[in-house]
Amino acid sequence: MLLKNKKIILLIFIIFSLFVSxxxxxxxxxxxxxxxxxxxxSTSHGYF
Amino acid sequence: MNISDGNFFNANNKVLAQKRFKDISSLVNQKETKILGASTQDKEVYKIAVIGDSVTYGLGVQDKEKYTNILEMELNKLYKDKKFEVYNFSLVGDDQLDNYMKYLLASKNNSYDLHIFAYVTNDIFIEKNIKYPNKKEEYEKIYQDCYIQTSQAKTETKPDENSQSEYNKFLFYESVNSTNVCMTNFILSSISKEDVIFFATDGIGDLDLYKKPENNFDKDDYYTLALANYSKLIRENGFKILSPYDNNSLFPTEKGNISGKENHPNKTIHKLFAYFLTQEIIKIQSNNSENLISNEKSILCDYEKKIAKDVSILVKEDIYPIKYCE
Known part of the structure; x- marks a missing residue:
């Protein structure tokens, strides 16, 4: 159970780090x- | 995609069509324009149509960073029983006749409480193309009248915009005693003075440059004089011009571009434009100041503080409010 919790926390941390990076x-x-x-x-900067 | 082609707005570009072109595409195709998220049934809605060119289109900044989007958000934070909708009817390379055609379309489709014509020097030269419905026909009609009045043919081709000095010189000559000026006067005299104001996104130019000998002119002088001549025409036709670069302005005269190649205003300038227009619209709406969330003077001061703070960060120098925070 503890290992599972750690894995979830690690996963959240990795996703968060990827997003911030x-x-x-x-x-x-x-x-x-x-x-x-x-x-x-870049289309998102209005170029077409 | 050919932007001067009337089919431009039917082009299948989902990202641009869904966000950036939403307002203008609805205008041209005469479809229902946007309805903001929350229900507006119990609130009075004040509609603002901002008509302009690439600066107002927000070339080089993201859609959410455009000054029209920020302006709408800011105004909606300030009034209790009033809702604001800001529509952006702008596209890259739009000239003053394009803006006039959009104004006619907007007046026909919907009723706006305020029209803001945003302009820069490039808009002076009116081009003959089929960018907007009926533009070519309107061009020919005005051109014919002006050709008879001025006995002068209009330059049909403009120099390459990459040759900046030639292009600026060309814009200057088109802003003095030309068929183009006659056409400009016709357009300006056809616009209602009651609900239209002009917004000089690049300032109003400087007529004092006429005192300088022309053989000492640099390329920017021609640009500034062309802008001054155009602003003069606007004023002579009875319109009010809002200029963020007036004498009491905190706006920076440098570091406003996006990058070395992209000369359009960066996201900080867009934010400053929005704050500046928020102040101006509060003043226009002063008979409605009891609807404001706080005292009008303190809100104007808050926005001046915000402008001072952003300019300080941009120019890396301490800037302080001078106009509304005595």
Whole structure:
């Protein structure tokens, strides 16, 4: 039971870490590498 | 996709069609426009149509970061028994005739309490294309009248926008004594003065530049003068211009672009535009100030503090409120 709880906590931690990493990388790329990664490419930034 | 083609709005791009083009696509196809989440039956609804070009379209920022979206959220936080709906009728490259055609469509389909025409220098030159319904016909009609009045043919082709100095010079000459100016005056005189205000997203230019000898002009001077001439025409036609870059402004004159290649306003500037317009709409609605969640003056001051804080972070310098927080 304890092992199962630990696994669940670990899983939640991994999912949370992945989400935070994705967000941080996205924001970093958007701020410092906009021309390379988003300019005239990104639909979510209005380009078509 | 050809943006100047009238079929543009039927293009099958789900991401853009569902979010970014929702308002303008509904306008062009004359379908029911959006209805905000909560029921508005028991509240008075104040509808604002923002008509503009790529800046208002939010090129380079995410949909949720556009100033029109933030403006709607901010206004809905401030009034107790009033609901605000802000519609964004903007697309990349729209000129003043495009804006006028959208205004006519908006007036025909729905009733808006306020129309905000957002403009920059690029909008000056009116192009002949079929971007919006009936645009070509309207162009030909106005052009014919102006051609007779000014005895001058309009330049049909504009220089390559990548050659910035040539393009700015071209915009300047199109803003002085041209068929284009005549067409502009026709458009401005056809718009209602009661529920329309202009929003100068790039400032109103500087007429004092005329004092400078033309052989000392740089490329930005032509741009600024063209903007000043256009703003002058707007004022002469009896419209009020809201300029976030006026004398008492806290708005930054640098670091407002998205990146080296993308010169459109970044998300901080969009946020500042929304705060600025929130202040202006509170002032326009001053006969309704008892509906505000708090005292009008303190709200105006709060927004000025927010503007000062965001500008301080952007320019890495301490900026303090100067207008509403005495």
């Amino acid at each position: 994705y967000k941080l990388t996205y924001n970093f790329g958007e701020k410092y590498y906009f021309d390379k990664l988003f300019y005239r490419k």
